[in-house]
Amino acid sequence: MALHDIAARALHAFDPEDAHGWAIRGLKWGLGPRDGGVDDPILATSVAGLQLSNCVGLAAGFDKNAEVPDAMLAAGFGFVEAGTVTPLAQAGNPRPRLFRLTEDHAVINRMGFNNEGLEPFATRLAARKHAHADRLGVFGANIGANKDATDRIGDYVTGLTRLWGLSDYFTVNISSPNTPGLRALQTKAALEELLGRLAQARAGLKKDGADYPIFLKVAPDLEDGEVEAIVETVLATGLNGIIVSNTTIARPDALKSAQKAEGGGLSGAPLRVASTAVLGQFHAAAKGRVALIGAGGVASGADALAKIKAGACAVQLYSALVYGGPGLVVRIKKDLAARLRAEGFASVSDAIGTA
Numbered sequence: 001m002a003l004h005d006i007a008a009r010a011l012h013a014f015d016p017e018d019a020h021g022w023a024i025r026g027l028k029w030g031l032g033p034r035d036g037g038v039d040d041p042i043l044a045t046s047v048a049g050l051q052l053s054n055c056v057g058l059a060a061g062f063d064k065n066a067e068v069p070d071a072m073l074a075a076g077f078g079f080v081e082a083g084t085v086t087p088l089a090q091a092g093n094p095r096p097r098l099f100r101l102t103e104d105h106a107v108i109n110r111m112g113f114n115n116e117g118l119e120p121f122a123t124r125l126a127a128r129k130h131a132h133a134d135r136l137g138v139f140g141a142n143i144g145a146n147k148d149a150t151d152r153i154g155d156y157v158t159g160l161t162r163l164w165g166l167s168d169y170f171t172v173n174i175s176s177p178n179t180p181g182l183r184a185l186q187t188k189a190a191l192e193e194l195l196g197r198l199a200q201a202r203a204g205l206k207k208d209g210a211d212y213p214i215f216l217k218v219a220p221d222l223e224d225g226e227v228e229a230i231v232e233t234v235l236a237t238g239l240n241g242i243i244v245s246n247t248t249i250a251r252p253d254a255l256k257s258a259q260k261a262e263g264g265g266l267s268g269a270p271l272r273v274a275s276t277a278v279l280g281q282f283h284a285a286a287k288g289r290v291a292l293i294g295a296g297g298v299a300s301g302a303d304a305l306a307k308i309k310a311g312a313c314a315v316q317l318y319s320a321l322v323y324g325g326p327g328l329v330v331r332i333k334k335d336l337a338a339r340l341r342a343e344g345f346a347s348v349s350d351a352i353g354t355a
Contacts, residue, residue, distance in 0.1 A: 186226065
C-alpha cells in the first residue's frame with residue numbers, strides 16, 4: 001500500500017470533516033499521489049466535445065473551493081469537477097454533517113453547500129489558467145444556489161456568467177437533498193424556467209466565440225415519467241449532458257452502520273445499483289441524443305464498466321476515495337482497461353449502452 005493510502009487510512013481516526021480538511025491541506029502541500037504513467041489509450045473518450053485521456057473523473061464535493069484541481073488531475077483523474085459553488089459564501093448546515101458508514105462503504109452528508117463563494121473560486125481558477133495555460137487538464141465547475149436566495153435561478157446564471165472562460169464545462173446542481181426545496185427545480189415547469197434562463201445567458205456569453213458544455217446533475221430519486229421529461233427539457237434548452245446521479249435520500253434495508261439513520265444524502269457502495277438503473281433509464285430515453293456521465297458507487301473497474309454499459313460516456317467518483325485512498329483511481333483505470341479488453345471492446349465508446 002502506498003504511503004498516501006496509509007495516510008488516508010490514518011485519517012479515519014479523526015472526525016470525517018476534519019479528516020477531509022487535512023486531506024485538502026496535504027494535497028495543497030504537494031503530498032498527494034502522482035500517476036506518472038501515460039493513460040492506456042483504451043480509456044480515452046469524448047464527452048460533449050471534451051477530449052479525455054481517461055474516462056474516470058472526480059465528482060464535485062471533494063474540492064468545494066477549487067483548491068486542488070491540479071493535484072487531483074496529477075493523481076490520475078481524466079477530469080476533475082469542483083464545487084458546489086454558490087454566489088455568496090455560506091457556512092452550510094450545523095456540524096456534525098458528514099458521516100462514515102464504514103461497514104457499508106458509504107457516506108451520508110448534509111453539508112448544505114458550504115463554500116467560500118464565487119469570488120475566491122474564480123480567483124483561483126484565473127491564477128491557475130495564468131500559471132499553467134500550456135498544460136491544463138479538463139476542469140468542471142459545479143454551480144448552485146444560496147440557501148436564502150430570493151431568485152435561485154438567478155444564482156445559477158450568476159455562477160455561469162462569473163466562471164465563463166475559467167472552466168472547461170459546467171454542472172448545474174439541482175439535486176442535492178441538503179438545500180431545502182432545491183430538488184423541486186427538477187420538476188418540469190421549474191426545470192424549463194431554469195434551463196431556459198441559463199440558455200439565454202449562455203447565448204449572450206457565446207458572442208465572443210467560446211462555448212462550454214453544460215451538464216445537469218440529477219437525483220436518483222425520481223418519479224415515473226420524470227426521466228423522460230428531464231431528457232426532453234435538456235434537449236429543448238440545448239444542454240449537453242446529464243450526470244446521473246447525486247446522493248439518495250433512500251435508506252436501503254441492507255445498511256448495517258449505526259450511522260444509517262442520519263439525515264442527508266447517502267453515497268458510496270449502496271447507491272451503485274440504484275444509480276446505475278436510473279442511468280439506464282436515462283440512456284433509453286436519450287437515445288444517444290445527449291451525453292451521460294455515470295456517478296454513484298463507483299469503486300472498481302467493474303463498477304465503472306457497469307456504468308458505461310448502462311449508457312455512460314464517462315464516470316465520476318468521490319466517496320470511494322474515503323475507503324480506497326487517493327491511489328484508487330490508478331487501480332480503477334488499470335482494472336477497467338483490462339475488463340474492456342477481456343470483453344472484446346476496442347474503446348470506451350464501443351462499450352457504451354451495451355448492457
